[in-house]
Amino acid sequence: MSLKADYLPYTLRFRVKAGTSRGALTEKTSYFIRLYDTSQPTIVGYGECGPLQGLSYDDRADFEDQLRQYCQEFTELDLQLFRWNVPIVLNQIISPQFPSILFGFETAMLDFLSGGCRIIQASDFTAGQRTLPINGLIWMGSSDYMRQQIDEKLRVGFTTLKLKIGAIDFEQECDLLAMIRDRYKADHITIRVDANGAFQPAEAMTKLERLATYDLHSIEQPIRAGQSDFLAELCQHTPLPIALDEELIGQMEYVHKFRLLKKIQPQFIVLKPTLLGGLRHCDEWIELAGRLNIGWWITSALESNIGLNAIAQYTAQFKHLMPQGLGTGQLYTNNIDSPLSVEDGHLHYNLAHPWHLSSLLTNEPGH
Incomplete structure (x- = not known):
């Protein structure tokens, strides 16, 4: 066996501008790692590295240079792969400063070991016998645009909505929430909101109290990450369950994960494998959340169907799931055709x- 790694850059184009509190997105570049045995080049494992600009720990100018170097180092090692040594390979080759590359290599190796069939973890989900409940994502925009999205998501059968808030006037956002609640009570439609850290600490509690009147499930990351003392106090007194999201990024050591959750004691955490270093790091977060009685759900982070597929298959190992954040595969005009x-x-x-x-x-590989 002589294993080779290379990668393919690919620009994903949004159907419509994706609005967040950090601005609107029109396209996004992902890098697809390919692993194959040169003696059997038709069996290829794919993994996606999709760092998010302005958010990912590895959003840095030398990202592609580092990815190229890791592919070369992997190839030069002339490895034999087994499921048991995947974590060892990751630890030996890839720095924790590159969580999306960890995720890409991890899932490419698991795909390769399963015969290159895009099966990361076989289950009743991949057998077509089970589906995964997900939330319908409402992107930021004008009040009319957000209202249009809400109506469409409800029309096609979503019972959990997630609204990105923090970009337009807070009163307009509250009007949208009131509109939904006037039509549907909480036992019929669940509402989550995601502030992406948009609230200032001085106003956060007042806004949480206002949002709580709309019978919401939770709010993700109400204040900017890195303010753990204030966030711990907020989580202790909040009238609305708080889910940590950006706060988890960059916490790559088990003991640091534990200290963060122990200190802040959030009601929920949101797990994004691309941003957190892959599936094994999500395992650690889930184990710690269980010990500390913290709820969790798993969310994709604008990956193509390659990355979404891996995340969904990982998620499918868990039973009795609340709705997950796995609906972003429909965002792109040029996504990879898949069974999803x-x-x-x-x-x-x-x-x-x-x-x-x-x-x-059709893209030229990088080596």
């Missing part, structure tokens, strides 16, 4: 829809 589809507020793995990687393979 969304129907009635659930993510499906439809075996009648095979993978088609032709659009990806």
Whole structure:
């Protein structure tokens, strides 16, 4: 066996501008790691590295240079891969400063070990026998645009909505929440909001008290990450359950994860494998959350269907799930064709829809 690693850059284009509190997105670049045995080049494991500009720990100018170097180092090691040595390989080759590359290599290795069929973790989900409940994501924009999205998500069967807030006037955002609650009570439609750290500490409690009147499930990251003392106090007294999101980014050591959760004691954490260093780091967060009686859910972070597929298959190992944040595969005009589809507020793995990687393979590989 002589294993080779390279990567393919790929620009994903949004169907419409994706509005967040950090601005609107029109496109996003992902890098697809390919692993294959040179003696059997038709068996290829794919993994996606998709750092998010302004958010990822590894959003840095030398990202592609580092990825190229890691591919070369992996190839030069002439490894034999087994499931048991995947964590060892990751620890030996890739710095924790590059969480999206950790995720990409981890899932590429698992795909390769499963025969290069995009099966990271076989389950009743990949057999087409189970679906995963997901939330419908409402992007930031004008009040009319957000209202239009809400109506569409409800029309197609979503019962949990997640609204990005913090970009338009707070009163307009409250009006949108009131509109939903006037039509649907909390036992019929669940509402989550995500502030992406948009609130100032001095106003946070007042805004949480106002938001709590709309019977919301939770709010993600109400204040900017890195203010753990204030956030701990907020979580202790909040009238609305708080979910940590950006606060988890960059916490790569087990003991640091534990200290953060122990100090802040949030009601929930949101796990994004691309931003947190892959599946094994999510395992650590989930184990710690269980010990500290903290709820959690898993969310994709604007990956293509390659990354979303890996995250969904990882998520499917858990039973009795609340709605997860796995609906972003529909965002792009040039996504990778896959068995993944969304129907009635659930993510499906439809075996009648095979993978088609032709659009990806037109790009020149980096080595």
